[in-house]
Amino acid sequence: DVKVTQSSRYLVKRTGEKVFLECVQDMDHENMFWYRQDPGLGLRLIYFSYDVKMKEKGDIPEGYSVSREKKERFSLILESASTNQTSMYLCASSTRPSPLHFGNGTRLTVT
Amino acid sequence: DAKTTQPPSMDCAEGRAANLPCNHSTISGNEYVYWYRQIHSQGPQYIIHGLKNNETNEMASLIITEDRKSSTLILPHATLRDTAVYYCIVRGIYNQGGKLIFGQGTELSVKP
Numbered sequence: 277d278v279k280v281t282q283s284s285r286y287l288v289k290r291t292g293e294k295v296f297l298e299c300v301q302d303m304d305h306e307n308m309f310w311y312r313q314d315p316g317l318g319l320r321l322i323y324f325s326y327d328v329k330m331k332e333k334g335d336i337p338e339g340y341s342v343s344r345e346k347k348e349r350f351s352l353i354l355e356s357a358s359t360n361q362t363s364m365y366l367c368a369s370s371t372r373p374s375p376l377h378f379g380n381g382t383r384l385t386v387t
Numbered sequence: 388d389a390k391t392t393q394p395p396s397m398d399c400a401e402g403r404a405a406n407l408p409c410n411h412s413t414i415s416g417n418e419y420v421y422w423y424r425q426i427h428s429q430g431p432q433y434i435i436h437g438l439k440n441n442e443t444n445e446m447a448s449l450i451i452t453e454d455r456k457s458s459t460l461i462l463p464h465a466t467l468r469d470t471a472v473y474y475c476i477v478r479g480i481y482n483q484g485g486k487l488i489f490g491q492g493t494e495l496s497v498k499p
Binding site: 280318319321366368375376377378379380381383 | 421428429430431432433436487488489490491
Protein backbone atom coordinates (compact mmCIF):
# COMPACT_ATOMS: atom_id res chain seq x y z
CA ASP A 277 0.00 0.00 0.00
CA VAL A 278 1.16 3.51 -0.80
CA LYS A 279 2.00 5.52 2.26
CA VAL A 280 2.09 9.30 2.26
CA THR A 281 3.16 10.66 5.61
CA GLN A 282 2.77 14.23 6.75
CA SER A 283 4.99 15.18 9.63
CA SER A 284 2.36 16.84 11.82
CA ARG A 285 -1.38 16.37 12.24
CA TYR A 286 -1.86 19.65 14.05
CA LEU A 287 0.26 22.81 14.12
CA VAL A 288 -0.28 26.16 15.77
CA LYS A 289 1.93 29.03 14.61
CA ARG A 290 2.04 32.76 15.11
CA THR A 291 1.55 35.37 12.41
CA GLY A 292 4.83 36.13 10.67
CA GLU A 293 6.52 32.84 11.51
CA LYS A 294 8.16 30.73 8.81
CA VAL A 295 6.39 27.38 8.69
CA PHE A 296 7.60 24.11 7.19
CA LEU A 297 5.20 21.30 6.32
CA GLU A 298 6.88 18.04 5.44
CA CYS A 299 5.59 15.17 3.33
CA VAL A 300 7.24 11.84 2.61
CA GLN A 301 6.06 9.04 0.32
CA ASP A 302 7.43 5.53 0.23
CA MET A 303 6.49 4.35 -3.27
CA ASP A 304 9.07 6.05 -5.46
CA HIS A 305 6.40 8.24 -7.02
CA GLU A 306 7.66 10.95 -9.32
CA ASN A 307 4.70 13.29 -8.80
CA MET A 308 3.94 15.08 -5.56
CA PHE A 309 1.34 17.70 -4.74
CA TRP A 310 0.32 20.14 -2.03
CA TYR A 311 -3.33 21.11 -1.61
CA ARG A 312 -5.24 23.08 0.95
CA GLN A 313 -8.82 22.29 1.89
CA ASP A 314 -11.25 24.83 3.23
CA PRO A 315 -14.99 24.48 3.92
CA GLY A 316 -17.03 25.42 0.88
CA LEU A 317 -13.94 25.79 -1.34
CA GLY A 318 -12.94 22.16 -1.77
CA LEU A 319 -9.35 21.17 -2.47
CA ARG A 320 -7.18 23.79 -4.11
CA LEU A 321 -3.79 23.00 -5.62
CA ILE A 322 -0.91 25.08 -4.25
CA TYR A 323 2.18 23.56 -5.89
CA PHE A 324 3.20 20.31 -7.51
CA SER A 325 6.38 18.63 -8.62
CA TYR A 326 7.09 16.13 -11.37
CA ASP A 327 10.62 15.34 -10.35
CA VAL A 328 13.41 16.18 -7.97
CA LYS A 329 14.18 19.91 -7.94
CA MET A 330 11.21 20.58 -10.23
CA LYS A 331 8.18 22.58 -9.15
CA GLU A 332 5.13 24.04 -10.80
CA LYS A 333 2.66 26.57 -9.46
CA GLY A 334 -0.87 25.43 -8.88
CA ASP A 335 -3.92 27.63 -8.53
CA ILE A 336 -3.02 29.45 -5.31
CA PRO A 337 0.79 29.64 -4.90
CA GLU A 338 0.92 33.12 -3.37
CA GLY A 339 2.49 33.11 0.07
CA TYR A 340 3.91 29.61 -0.36
CA SER A 341 7.05 28.00 -1.70
CA VAL A 342 8.14 24.38 -2.00
CA SER A 343 11.28 22.31 -1.96
CA ARG A 344 11.97 18.89 -3.43
CA GLU A 345 15.58 17.90 -2.88
CA LYS A 346 14.86 14.17 -2.74
CA LYS A 347 12.32 12.16 -4.68
CA GLU A 348 10.46 10.94 -1.62
CA ARG A 349 10.17 14.28 0.16
CA PHE A 350 8.18 17.39 -0.73
CA SER A 351 8.13 20.35 1.63
CA LEU A 352 5.69 23.24 1.72
CA ILE A 353 6.99 26.48 3.15
CA LEU A 354 4.94 29.41 4.40
CA GLU A 355 7.43 32.24 4.24
CA SER A 356 5.54 34.48 6.66
CA ALA A 357 2.44 32.83 8.02
CA SER A 358 -0.79 34.81 8.03
CA THR A 359 -4.18 34.07 9.56
CA ASN A 360 -5.73 33.45 6.12
CA GLN A 361 -3.38 30.49 5.76
CA THR A 362 -5.19 28.68 8.56
CA SER A 363 -6.37 25.56 6.79
CA MET A 364 -6.06 21.82 6.31
CA TYR A 365 -3.01 21.04 4.16
CA LEU A 366 -2.93 17.83 2.19
CA CYS A 367 0.01 16.23 0.45
CA ALA A 368 -0.46 13.68 -2.32
CA SER A 369 1.73 11.59 -4.59
CA SER A 370 1.26 9.58 -7.75
CA THR A 371 3.08 7.86 -10.51
CA ARG A 372 1.79 8.66 -13.94
CA PRO A 373 -0.89 7.78 -14.77
CA SER A 374 -2.09 6.32 -11.48
CA PRO A 375 -4.52 7.95 -9.05
CA LEU A 376 -3.33 10.38 -6.41
CA HIS A 377 -2.71 9.03 -2.92
CA PHE A 378 -3.15 11.47 -0.07
CA GLY A 379 -1.68 11.85 3.37
CA ASN A 380 -3.88 12.43 6.39
CA GLY A 381 -3.37 16.15 6.38
CA THR A 382 -1.93 18.82 8.62
CA ARG A 383 -4.38 21.15 10.29
CA LEU A 384 -2.55 24.46 10.60
CA THR A 385 -3.80 27.28 12.77
CA VAL A 386 -2.12 30.67 12.49
CA THR A 387 -2.90 33.01 15.37
CA ASP B 388 -11.65 18.24 -16.92
CA ALA B 389 -15.40 17.65 -17.02
CA LYS B 390 -17.60 18.69 -14.11
CA THR B 391 -19.59 16.24 -12.05
CA THR B 392 -22.90 16.40 -10.21
CA GLN B 393 -23.70 14.34 -7.13
CA PRO B 394 -26.55 14.37 -4.60
CA PRO B 395 -25.46 16.20 -1.44
CA SER B 396 -26.40 13.43 0.96
CA MET B 397 -27.64 9.85 1.20
CA ASP B 398 -28.48 7.39 3.95
CA CYS B 399 -27.88 3.67 3.88
CA ALA B 400 -28.67 0.89 6.34
CA GLU B 401 -25.72 -1.07 7.65
CA GLY B 402 -25.19 -4.28 5.69
CA ARG B 403 -27.11 -3.04 2.67
CA ALA B 404 -25.62 -1.92 -0.63
CA ALA B 405 -24.91 1.77 -0.99
CA ASN B 406 -25.37 3.07 -4.53
CA LEU B 407 -23.89 6.51 -5.09
CA PRO B 408 -24.73 8.18 -8.42
CA CYS B 409 -22.70 10.72 -10.37
CA ASN B 410 -23.51 12.66 -13.52
CA HIS B 411 -20.71 13.71 -15.84
CA SER B 412 -22.52 14.56 -19.05
CA THR B 413 -19.61 16.56 -20.56
CA ILE B 414 -17.03 13.80 -20.17
CA SER B 415 -14.70 13.39 -23.11
CA GLY B 416 -13.24 10.26 -24.61
CA ASN B 417 -9.91 10.27 -22.80
CA GLU B 418 -11.28 11.11 -19.37
CA TYR B 419 -11.55 8.58 -16.59
CA VAL B 420 -14.04 8.55 -13.74
CA TYR B 421 -12.38 8.43 -10.32
CA TRP B 422 -13.98 7.97 -6.93
CA TYR B 423 -12.45 9.12 -3.67
CA ARG B 424 -13.87 9.32 -0.19
CA GLN B 425 -12.95 11.43 2.78
CA ILE B 426 -13.64 10.37 6.31
CA HIS B 427 -13.83 13.25 8.75
CA SER B 428 -10.42 14.76 9.54
CA GLN B 429 -8.54 12.45 7.19
CA GLY B 430 -7.12 12.89 3.71
CA PRO B 431 -9.09 11.72 0.67
CA GLN B 432 -8.79 8.00 0.01
CA TYR B 433 -8.73 6.61 -3.51
CA ILE B 434 -11.45 4.00 -4.11
CA ILE B 435 -11.66 3.05 -7.77
CA HIS B 436 -11.53 4.42 -11.30
CA GLY B 437 -12.66 3.39 -14.76
CA LEU B 438 -12.89 4.47 -18.38
CA LYS B 439 -15.89 2.69 -19.88
CA ASN B 440 -16.01 -0.84 -18.58
CA ASN B 441 -17.37 -1.72 -15.19
CA GLU B 442 -14.69 -2.15 -12.56
CA THR B 443 -14.52 -3.96 -9.24
CA ASN B 444 -11.94 -4.07 -6.51
CA GLU B 445 -11.87 -5.06 -2.86
CA MET B 446 -13.56 -1.83 -1.81
CA ALA B 447 -16.28 -1.20 -4.37
CA SER B 448 -17.72 -1.61 -7.84
CA LEU B 449 -18.01 1.09 -10.46
CA ILE B 450 -20.75 0.95 -13.07
CA ILE B 451 -20.39 3.37 -16.00
CA THR B 452 -23.29 3.81 -18.42
CA GLU B 453 -22.73 2.99 -22.06
CA ASP B 454 -22.81 6.66 -23.09
CA ARG B 455 -20.40 7.40 -20.18
CA LYS B 456 -22.48 10.34 -19.04
CA SER B 457 -23.11 8.89 -15.60
CA SER B 458 -21.76 6.32 -13.20
CA THR B 459 -22.63 4.62 -9.93
CA LEU B 460 -20.31 3.63 -7.12
CA ILE B 461 -21.54 0.55 -5.27
CA LEU B 462 -20.43 -0.39 -1.78
CA PRO B 463 -21.89 -3.91 -1.62
CA HIS B 464 -22.25 -4.26 2.15
CA ALA B 465 -21.99 -0.87 3.79
CA THR B 466 -20.58 -0.64 7.31
CA LEU B 467 -20.56 2.22 9.79
CA ARG B 468 -16.95 2.86 8.82
CA ASP B 469 -18.10 3.72 5.29
CA THR B 470 -19.71 6.91 6.59
CA ALA B 471 -17.81 9.60 4.66
CA VAL B 472 -18.04 12.17 1.90
CA TYR B 473 -17.72 10.50 -1.50
CA TYR B 474 -16.32 12.43 -4.43
CA CYS B 475 -16.73 11.59 -8.09
CA ILE B 476 -14.05 13.18 -10.27
CA VAL B 477 -13.46 13.13 -13.99
CA ARG B 478 -9.86 13.47 -15.01
CA GLY B 479 -7.81 13.00 -18.15
CA ILE B 480 -5.38 10.17 -17.56
CA TYR B 481 -2.52 12.29 -18.76
CA ASN B 482 -3.54 15.23 -16.61
CA GLN B 483 -0.20 15.55 -14.94
CA GLY B 484 -1.07 18.74 -13.16
CA GLY B 485 -2.89 17.17 -10.25
CA LYS B 486 -5.77 19.59 -10.58
CA LEU B 487 -8.35 17.30 -9.16
CA ILE B 488 -11.56 19.28 -8.98
CA PHE B 489 -13.34 17.99 -5.92
CA GLY B 490 -16.95 19.13 -5.96
CA GLN B 491 -19.15 19.04 -2.89
CA GLY B 492 -19.48 15.26 -3.01
CA THR B 493 -22.13 13.05 -1.44
CA GLU B 494 -22.22 12.74 2.32
CA LEU B 495 -23.07 9.10 2.97
CA SER B 496 -24.42 8.21 6.39
CA VAL B 497 -24.52 4.50 7.18
CA LYS B 498 -26.97 3.85 9.98
CA PRO B 499 -27.27 0.80 12.26
